[in-house]
Amino acid sequence: MTLPVDAGITLALLAVTFLLLFATRLPPTVIFLGALTAAITLGLAPVTDLLKGFSNPGVLTVGVLFMVAEGMYSTGAITLIADRVVGLPATLTAAQVSVLGPVALGSSFLNNTPLVAMMIPVVRDIARSTQLAASRLYLPLSYASILGGASTLIGTSTNLIIAGLIIDAIAAMGAEAPPMERAxxxxxxxxxxxxxxxxxxxxxxxxxxxxPGRKKEEGEEAVRRLYGAEFFIAADSYLRGKTLEASGLAHAEGFRLASVRRSGRPAPAVEPGLTLREGDVLTFSTDTDGLPALWATIGLVPLNTLSPQDTERHRHRLVEGVVSPQNSYLGRTIGDLPAPREPYEVKIVALSRNGTPPAEPLREVRIEAGDNVVLEVNDPFFFQNRNEQEYLILKRLRGYRIKMESSGGLVVAAPVYFGYVPAMTKAWLDRLVPYIGMDMSPTFPGSCPVSFIFVQNMPDPSLFEPALRSFTDAVAMSNLAVRECMIAPDCERGVKPPVTERPDQMEREYALGRDLIAMRPEAKNEF
Structure with missing residues (x-):
């Protein structure tokens, strides 16, 4: 029997795909999309069949969950939980024990995919702060979630499928069914x-x-441009009262703490046991690889402001640039700034001159043409500096964003599932777990009011109101300040108009968020 031509080409394409995955460093997305393009071009299967995977609800769900995970990381909720549960382990074994155990336990009751997605940036931060090999934590993280998920019925979808098959078999066979019971x-x-x-x-x-462990790339020890960066500890800083060791600043990878200055006091020795206090100024020596992680650390605020910034910090960007010969700040010390009526809203995070950090504090440095700077800017900066008259922009430093440390309020939306209580409870837990610590205390700094929106397909809003009220009362026991419980009835996907097409319901939900903001006028985040 001869092998059909299409089958032979398909096998060859698969072999090349796996070879590229194993033997090259090309991103897997590029390899798979290339194989898909080749299959479409060669007509190996109908286009609708080849693209069917992109319409799979599971694939789309995974993509959405990664966005949710990024949102949880950007708010700082995941980082705060990790600080309490994981901390900063000193050895690889301690890191594995502190990470894998809670992940396995959490995956017993939560969906594996968002849990792993939320923990990936946490593992990355731990690896960079402790100089441990992240490659020895990522794969065990995934396996731990799989192992823990198989321990309960709701921990993994395969167990739910088996449970459903058992129920179908009992219903279909009746008295003739073999001895079995519902799972x-x-x-x-x-x-x-x-x-x-x-x-x-x-x-x-x-x-x-x-x-595999960490491998030094060829030329890794080459000379790099080093910056001097200064941050201070504010009165409400998350790091105030922590030691350098506990805060992850003592032996981190990518930057070095050069000094700690305290106003009116002798400069303390930089030791792991040094406790950070309000007003401390921390000077770091770092490059552009380590600086973004330092900038995004909760509790550190850049010391030097070239001009005031009115926008929230979690909306800001980090850019590397060179001071232009036409810069309006030339010859002035950074301590003399901010200047009035300047068009730019900029914070100078770090400065390098001739490839090295300045020996004196940045506030005493006079700005010169050709200085390399790292700036914290908002979006209008890129339009205002479009002609690069002030700064020649080299690149945007990506991979990190400032975590949102405060919020005017939290709105949790959850669907109501009928006939399957574990699924309903699991939906609530999936949404609430990022905001509640292991000791049942909220992970938001300060008091954060929370309101619930429950969506149901039944038209009677009072049908499940007692059960939902009981649930919100239980949530209030975790110290979350529950303000309101709203029910959006008569919402059935694909059958009835969605909430976005119901002005009365949208107005109620907008008013709910507006009221949350009014309860905390000090919170600047807009609803």
Whole structure:
């Protein structure tokens, strides 16, 4: 029997795809999209079949969950939880134990995908702060979520599918069905818990030997441009009262703490046990690889402001540039600024001269043409500096954004599922877990009011109101200030008009958010 031409070409395409995955450093997305393009061009299958995966609800759900995870990281909620649960482990084994255990436990009741997606930036931050090999944490993180998810019925979709098949078999066969009973939420726990424990022990013991560590690239020790960066500890700083060791600033990768200045006091020695206080000025020596992580650290604020910024910091960007010969600040010290009526809203985060950080504090440095600077800017800056009269922009420093440390309020929206209580509870837990710490305290700095919007397809808004009120009362026990519980009835996807096409409901929801902001006038974040 001869192999059809199309089948032979398909096998060859698959072989090339796997070869590129194993033997090259091309991003997997590029390889897979290239294989898909080749399959479409060669007509190996109908285009609708080749593109069907992009319309799969599971794929779309995963994509949306990654955006949700990024939002959780940007708000700082995930970082605050990680500080409490994980901390800053000193060894790889301690990091694996502190990360894998909570992830396995959480995945028993939460969806694996958003949990792993939210933990990826946490693992990255831990690796950079402790100089541990992230490559030995990422894969165990995924396996731990899989092992933990198999321990309960709702921990993984495959268990739910099996439970559904059991229910269908019992209903179809009736009295003739073999001896079986409906699977409860903890039905797989006796086997799954043992398997998870064995798997986690294997990951901790064998993972460091089987997974690659950090490798220094050729030329990594080459001379790099180093910047001097200054940050201060504000009165409400998350780092106030923490030691350098606990805050991750003592032995971090990518930057070095050069000095700590205290107004009116002798400069304390930079030691891991030094406790940070309000008003402390921290001077770092860093390059453009380590600076973004430092800039995005919760509790650190750039010291030097060239001109006031009225926009929220989580909307700002970080750019590297060179001071232009036409810059209006030439010859002036940074301490003399901000200047009145300047068109730019800029903070100078770091400065480098001739490839090295200045020896004196940045406030005493006179700005010269050719100085390399890293600036914190808002979006209008790029239009105002479009002719690069003030700064020649080299590049935007990407990969990090300022985490939103305060909020006018939190609105949690959750659908109401009927006939399956565990699914309804799981939906609530999936939405609430980023905002509640392990000790049942809210992870937001300060008091944050929260309101709920429950969406149901039944037209009677009072149908499930007692149960929903009981749930919000239970949430209030975690110290979240529950303000309102709103029910959006008669919303059935694809059958009835969506909420966005119902002006009365949209106005109620907008008023709910507006009232939350009014309760905290000091919060500047807009609804």
């Amino acid at each position: 409860s939420i903890f039905f797989p726990t006796p086997v799954g818990l043992v398997a998870a424990a064995v798997g986690l022990i294997f990951l901790v013991l064998a993972g460091p030997r089987l997974l």
